Structures are given as C-alpha cells and as structure tokens.
Amino acid sequence: MSNTQNGTAPVLEVRDLGIDFWVDGEWVSAARGVNYTLNPGDVLAIVGESGSGKSTSSMGVLGLLPANGRATGSAKLAGEELIGASTPRLRKVRGKGISVIFQEPMTALNPVYTVGYQIVEALQVHDPSMRRNQATARAIELLTQVEMPDPKKAFDSFPHQLSGGQRQRAMIAQSMANDPKLLIADEPTTALDVTVQAEILDLMRRLHTELDSAIVLITHDMGVVADLADQVIVMKDGEVVEHGSITDIFNAPKHPYTQALLAAVPHLGTVSIDPDELAERIDTDHVLHMKDVVIEYPKRGRVPAFRAVDGVDLEIRRGEIVGLVGESGSGKTTIGRAAIGLMPVHSGELSVAGHDMVGVKGGDLRKIRRDIGIVFQDPGSSLNPRIPVGESIAEPLLLAGELDKKAMNLRVEELLDAVELPRAMRNRYPHELSGGQRQRIGIARALALKPQLLVADEPTSALDVSVQARVLALFQDLQRDLGFGCLFVTHDLAVVDLLADRIAVMHNGKLVEQGTRDQILRNPKDPYTQRLIAAVPVPDPAEQRERREQRRATLGK
Template sequence: MEPGGTCPVLSVRDLTVQVATPDGAKTVLAGLSFDLMPGETLCLAGESGSGKSMTALAIMGLLPKPMARITDGSVRLGETELTRLSDAGYRKVRTARIAMIFQEPMTSLNPLMTVQAQIIETLLEHGACSRAEAPVRALELLTAVRLTEPQRRLRQYPHELSGGMRQRVVIAIALACAPDIIIADEPTTALDVTVQAEILDLLRVLQRERGTAILMITHDMGVVAEMADRVVVLRHGRAVEAAAVGALFAAPKSDYARELLAAVPRLGDAPLRPARASEPPVLEVRDLCVRFDVKGGLLNRTIARVHAVEGVSFDIQPGETLALVGESGCGKSTIGKALLGLVPWTGSVRVLGRETRGLGPTGLKTVRRQLQMVFQDPGASLDARMTVGEQVGEPLDVHGLESGSARTDRIAWLFRRVGLSPDMMGRYPHEFSGGQRQRICIARALAVSPRIIVADESVSALDVSVQAQVLDLLQELQDEDGLSYLFISHDMAVIDQVADRVMVMRLGQVVEEGTRDAVLRSPAHPYTRRLLSAVPVPDPSRARPVRLQDADDPQSPILPVGQQPERLHLAPVGDDHRAVPA
C-alpha cells in the first residue's frame, strides 16, 4: 500500500499519561511522539505493559477516569486538538472521524441487540444517514466486509456468529461513518490463523479501497511485517525505536527490538528431530467420540447433534509431544476435556495401561493424578480470592499427598521449579504478569507429579518473549522429568518449535498425522497447506498475497438426529505420515 498525502492525519507529540496507584502517580506513557499519514499503516509494537493500548485509549479519550489522565503532550486529529475536547466533543469525533476495533469483539458488541440494530444505532448517532436509509446502509456495510449471507446476519445476535464473523461486524461498525483513521487494538489475537489472515486481508483491501489510515497495535511481529508501513517499538511506555518496517526487520538499532525479533518463532526454522525409539505409550486413545445434543422446537426435543470429535485415535509415548492443530470448532480442546472426564465421551482411553471408561469418582481421581491440564487463560483458571501458594498446594490436599511443613516445602520447590521465587507464595493472581500466572498454573499441574500434561492453547495469549520463556520451561521440564505433552494450538510456528508428532483436525476428525517434519515440511492435505499458508511471516519482503475467503465454511459438525458424518480414512503418504486422500 502506498500512503498518500503530505500532512499527517494524526499527530502525537510528547504524550504523557499517568495512572493513580496506592504508591502515588505512575507514568505509563512518557513523551511519546509519532505521525500517522493518510492511507498509511503504522504499527505500535511491544509486549504487555509497554503502553500500546494505553496510547489508543488516550487518543480515543477513553482513559478510565479519574484513575488515568493525560498530564502532558498533544494529540491532533487534522486541525482538532483532541486533548482539549469535552466528553461531548469526543463523542462527535469517535466513529465519525476516528474509529476503534478492539481485541475481543464480544466485549464490543451488545449481546441484547441484533447486528442490524447496532449498526443502525451508530449510523443515526452520527447522522450518517436518515432512519429510512439506515437498513440499506447496514446491509451495504456487511457486504463490504465480506460477510456471507449479510441479509441473514443482520437479524442475528452476536452469540450466533463465529469469532471471525463478529470481528467483521465490529469492522463494519467502525467503517459506518467513513472515518479518517481506524485504530486496531490486537484485532486478531483471539482468532485462529486462517481467520486472522482473512481479517488482515480484509483490512488491507478496505484500506486500499477507502484510503483509511490504520494505527495497528500488536505484539505479533508476523502481523507487523505483513501490515505495517512504519513501526514504533514501545517498552515501558517509551518509544525505543521508530523505523520503516523493512529497516526495522533488516537492521534493528535498539537492543530491545533485536530481542523482540529474536524471540519470534519462525515456521521452518526449528532443527530436524531425530526419530524416537518405540516405547509402550503412556496414553492410548481409540475411536474417541464426543457429541452434544442440540435442542429446539416447542417441546425442546433433540433436533440435531454436534459431532465435536468423531472417531479419533492416537498414542503418546513417554517424553513425547503430540500436537493437535486446527481451527476453532475442530475438536482440539474437546479432546483434552474428554481425556480428563470433563465432557461425556465414548471410545477407549487408557492412561498408563489402565482403561478409564466407566471409572467412578475415585478411579478418575487416580487417573487425573497422572493426567493434568494447563489452560489457555491463566487469569480465568486461577481463583482471584486465593493466594497462589494455596492454589498450587490444592492438588496436594485433594490427593492427600503432603501436609504440614512437607507441604510448604513442596510448594516452595514447585515455585523454584518454574522459575518463581518462594516468597511470592503469599500473593494473589492479580499481582502477577500473564507469563508469571501461566508459570503458576504449570506449577499447580506439576504438584502431583503427573506423567502427561494437556496444554490447551497454553501460550497463545502471551507476548512473544514471554511465550518463548514458557515454551523453554516446558521443554526443560520434559527433558528432566520425562513428561509427555498433548499440546493443543492453532499457532503453527509454535507447533514447529515444540512438537515431535502433529495431528491436524478439521470438523472433529483427523485429516493428516505424522512426524512434525513430515506434516509441516511436506503437508499432504489441502487443509494443512491452507493452515500453513495463513501463518504471518515475520519478514516484510515475503508479503502474503491477499486471498479473501468466506467468513464461514459451508460444512458443519452439526447434523440432524440420525445422520452421521462420513468417516474419513487416512492413507500412508510416507514414513510415519498419513493423510486423507485429497
């Protein structure tokens, strides 16, 4: 894209923001300056706490008052000085001239209003059209963002749409008044790799068609390389480097930018893995099926079933990492929950040779000692009312393993084991960073000395450098303790870094499986190739071509009662490599 114009559409000078803390005012943005030109994409890059989102909130006049405030600096939108606007003045500017796309669309959309009502509300609020014209304009906006069946989507509520569809609706609302600027705050972090690619492609196409300037906020350097014209790298509220995207990736000048780029997992960079000696598996899964009833009608009868997992089989050997990959809804996380007995299932699951089907609470308790889980969001999986030491020690209490001083010593050892200090045991979850909270969750999983850990998107919400630290920790634990991992992720670059073997899932079934090198270096199934081609490459010279696709897939794992999905059969395509014939 070629940014146009000589005068900046947005000019930020010496922006300083402070927040109130029990210890006094803390500066979270210090003297930040940059310009955004018409038709340009400027990326603010950095880790959590660097000030990226705080910059966006300051520009939009959305700083939480009275906790946070702009103490110095200027923010000019064309000829308008935004820092001097009243709340009423800001309401006229927001969406009309400068719009924002947030990370999680469900927090941006009203669950009680239809899509049409929310778009029309925005149009009428800013006088973009008459009430009579609003429904037609809403349909045009959904069509512009490439939503399939836009007429039907207008009548739906946010919970009836997929994550990618919801983000398209948020983009449509942002475009409603043809703003000069769109601020996109981590707009693809919560999305699968293929949906992320579609949203990024959509933003690029819309920018080209409408000449809108984009201020992109992200910690994903692959997204930076794909989208940015220029980059400002932030750390601790200060700009440590600003450069054209090509110059930044080719020759970063600051130590921090070099560290950030070095921590990015790159697909294909991981060394080849040697073949593993065959050993008796610690986990054996055969013909695993998970189905959920869909009820409806006047009598609330079962009218359809979700075939979430359909006939999946695999083994995991001691010290091995098996990666499950695929888009949301393919059944990855459901398999993890089924192994722990958290959802009803059929088939056979053997842990250390013991069949788990039909076990009662006591038997399941024994199995769960050997099979632990680390969830995606450590903030949601930790109890905010308990100290982290109490939570790490809770599995010891449940399984009756340690008490008294031995229990305290065991918890302290676990904290040291995951790289935390034992003097942190008395703190609460909110007092830790995201990476530290995930380490606490890993310590809790290790408390009962399991043989297998199910890691369900356990690093997808973390910054790239923190992600690298957690992955290194998991590898260290595996090397020293012989742990086996079922690693669930949609991030192919991370999978490349950690996996011994890979299983690719789609609509509840496996479409390809084999060694990591076979599946990721020589993918045999078109769906696997599609996943790999959608991965943002942290190299601006290798731009991915725009390939806009439908926002949803015509196929679905939901079938009427009595109808069964066609079972897929894998055929050999090489040594320890099988795939569904295309």
C-alpha cells in the first residue's frame, strides 16, 4: 500500500512536465509529458540514452536550466509548486527540500575550499542561527555517517586531495546535510570502480532508509537500477515510453525501446566460449611479451619515486583478446602505456611483435609503433577538433609515408567502410559526430596501419549501453577479420566477459591472477578477484538482490 493511501502526502508530484530551449529563434522541446509521483522512501530510476531528457527534466524541476531554457507543467514538492517559483524561493528549496548528487564531484565541489567548509556552508545557509562550532561538529558527523575514512582529516582536505569514491562520499554528506525530502542522484556512480560503486549504493540505500527520503536516480546503468530502484521511467527522445515497477520493467518490458535497451546490457556470466572458434582464431606467435616488468614514476622534488607496476608477467598471442582489469590506480593503464612506448620500463623484459621495447627511443620507436594501435577512452579529446575526421584517420598513414595521396584516400574509405560509417563522414569535424561515431573513428585510426597489437583503454566506458553494444560487436568483427592481438584495459567485467579470451587482474601494481575467461569470472581464486566480481551489479533485480546479500555476508555487514 502506498504512503498516499496511508494518508501521507507525496514528496513530489510531476504532471505534464515539459522542458524547452530557445534555439535559432524558436522553442525546441527537450522533454515533454513527464508524469510521476514520489512518496517518502520511494526510489524512482529515470533511464535512457544521452539526449533522452532524463537529466534535463530533473534539473528543470529545480530551476537549474541554462538561460535559454524553460520548464512548463507542474512539479509540486510536498504540495508547493516549483515550476515558475521565484529564484529566492528555489534557493531555499535547493539543499533543504531537494538535494542533488552530481555525476562528477570534482566539478561540482569548489576546488578552492575545503570539503568541510563547503558542508558547513550548506548547513549555515539554511540555518543562519547555527554556530560555526555546531556546524563543524555536524559536518564531521555527516562525514562519519557516509563512512569517510578519517572524517576529521577529510573535513580539512581539498577535493583534489581525496579519491573519486571519497569525493562522492563528501558530496553525499553535503547533499544530506539538511535532511532533504528528495534526493536527485544524477549518474552518481558512473565514474567509480565497481567495488567503490557497490559501497556508494549501499550507503545511499542505508541513508535513504534512515531519513525516509525519496530518490530520483538518473542513470544509464541498468545494473544500478536493478540494485536500488523501486520503479522505473524509460525515456527516449524527450518522452516517457514506459513507466512501471522494477519487476515489470525487467521481467516484462512492453515498449520495443525498453526491450532493446535491456537486450544491449552486458550481463556477467551469460557468455559462453566456443573452443573450436578460439583455437582457429588464436595463433602461437606472441604480439606482446612482458616478463618481470617494473615501471616506476621517477622522484620529483620531495615526492619520492612511485612503483606503479611491480614484477608483471603477461603475454598476448596473435588473434587473442586479453582483458586487463582492476580498480583505478591498480597499474593497468600504465601497462597499456608502456606497451605502446609512452612509459619507460624500469626493469624486466617487454617486447611487441618481436621488437624489444626496453630503452628504445626516437626513430626506432616510431618504426615499432607501426605495429601498434591504440583506442583511447575519450574519443572527443583524442581527435584533433580543428581537422576533419578523415584527416585524423589518415594521419598515421601520412606519418608512415608509405602511400601516395590516392592510395591514402582509398585506405581511409576502406577504414570507414570497416567501421560501418558513410564515406562522406570523412569531411565532418569531431564535434559534428555522436560519441559512438567518434569512437568508431578512433578505432579506424588505430587500425590504419594494420597493427599486430591493439591497446584499447576503456574504449566504451563513456558510451550509452546500446551504442556500447554496437561498438563492441563491431570491435569483435574487426578483430576476427584482421586477426590482431588486443590488450583490452577496462574496469567493466561484464564487457570483459563479452570480449576477452583471457583475463588478467591487477591490484596495487601486481598481477594477482590470470587465466581463461571461465577460470577468472566463474571460479576466481584470489580474494581480490572474488571481491571484484561480487561487486558487479547485474541487470536482474532478483539476482542482484541475492548477489548483494551474498556480498554483505562475505563482508560481515
């Protein structure tokens, strides 16, 4: 029975909410006809791809739209209309009636003030009578509630001095400072490692239960939705295409878009390996060989040398995809950078396609790099914004100097065909393409010189699930056709389960476990690997509930 039926008023009632932006002399709709009711303790997930209107509609409720935006319809917080409310009134609502946890705490927290100062400010703005020492004590209490390691130290720390998970905890502490009726969490775990994500979700679940706050969870991660939500709204192109309970949406989705969205989500433990296909595809020649590799960041001033990778042995054969997984700071990206010659090896053996990489420099390194391709995490920042994407694809060919202009143009067109993009797109600039299209351009550029080794560094982490699914399918097709070996660096174990033939697990600079996909994901031996896998949310509410309880039992919570 709902709280409304029990006589408790809804926290938020949204009716026919619309969001428009003034563009080129006319109003353009970004969201329309959004309706939902939130009662105390409810968790509503709003899901959809980038541009669906999920974040814009929620920010419109708070009056946090840019100057060319407007909100129409109705949004009542405990019976009080917010649409059209004055700015002074909305300022009193923000942080007190409604708080927001933003996607990236580093940009939401003020870098020039300590974490403690910012929490104290949030307290005193809404309660001017609160003394400084009272606010300080309350801020430290809040940091303790969000399980911040050493709350007093964190109180005096600046945002950049905290880890990503600690910054997110600080933002949650700030958002809960005034016991809000409603918490809007906009992609609160997207940038976090799976173990930290699991801790943040546990924290949000506990705090919202204790405070009986309602939560609007904005996300594209269906595993997070399965873990936390009670009801789900699915948005596409600014419209709500489906609205139902968590069980109905996951077990019996009605709209084709919802069905496609769920089908595109990688699900840990659902992929099987064909041993015959594997044996046919993988060669015996090694394209990457590492033995007892040590990589250090040198001493700088008073900052001592830091050993990022310690004694790693790793091999990749031609035609093989090896997933390198681990949390932030584990050393996995450092290994990828060393493989392409961007990080020097302190000691040990490292060779690529038979070429010794230790100590190689200058022209010799440039020759070796013809056999190596790299796909970066953020295609937007790795492509030159001032030149058409066709020129970006051609750049490795131009530097290699092996083709004339006609042959180079033909090769660019072949690469665009290979990544399933129209040839006419070569004349567009990066900002004119979607995220998925930019990532396809990045893959085309990486394959321009037909490399023997491809290093893919989190190539799909910034993409929507359906775009990610298409890019991963394309990646698999290209790998089968071209036969390159691949080091796939990621923290997404579901993606690794979909792609990798073997998996290597990094922790604190050491390789703690490696083996076949089944060995690592179905029967892990190392305790760290077991914790990592247990923390991965799966897009199934019943299974996720069971996994969460098992994880809590393992941790003794």
